Amino acid sequence: MISKAFEVADHVIIGVMKDNALEKLHKICRENIEPYERRVKKLLTYISELLNIYTKKTFKIVSISGPYDIVLEENNVDYIIVSDETLPRAVxxxxxxxxxxxxxxxxxxxxxxxxxxxxxxxxxxxxxxxxQ
Structure with missing residues (x-):
């Protein structure tokens, strides 16, 4: 999904769930979710590879506490990239x-x-x- 975002948008905003927000979710094996900082570090590594392809793109990573944070705060959002499973949330x-x-x-x-x-x-x- 992230690569698709870089394909279609000039500026990509990626929300990463805060650790304390994850505690409120009913995720199976929640204890196996890496800490926020480690997830962001891995994300930055992946994005650096994408920027080799999409050289003129910019991005921002923001910490979020829920699925609606950024998209209801910023009016200048043009796209949301979803899967079939997350389509109802986009609606x-x-x-x-x-x-x-x-x-x-x-x-x-x-x-x-x-x-x-x-x-x-x-x-x-x-x-x-x-x-694995």
Whole structure:
């Protein structure tokens, strides 16, 4: 999804969930989620590789405490990149933006990456040790 964001946007905003916000979620194997700083460091490594391809792009990483933080605070957001699984959240974001008299965001759906058995590759499956 991040690579798609760099493909379509000139400036990319990436929200990374704060550690204390993760504690409120009911994620399976939540204790296996790396600390915020480590997740950001890995993200920066990945982005540096993308910037070799998308040399004129800019980005900002922001800490978030929920799925709506940035998209309901900044009016100049043009796109949201989602999977089929997260599409309902993007629909809700646009409903909330309309209620706040903000412009709607164009929704871009990226196909879910699947393993050789057709199952979605997800952070959840990594956390439970199903994928190495």
């Amino acid at each position: 809700m974001i646009n409903i909330l933006r309309r209620q706040r008299k903000m412009k709607e965001i164009k929704v871009i759906i990226v196909p879910i990456v699947r393993d050789n058995q057709g199952r979605p590759i997800s952070s959840h499956r990594f956390r439970i040790g199903e994928i």
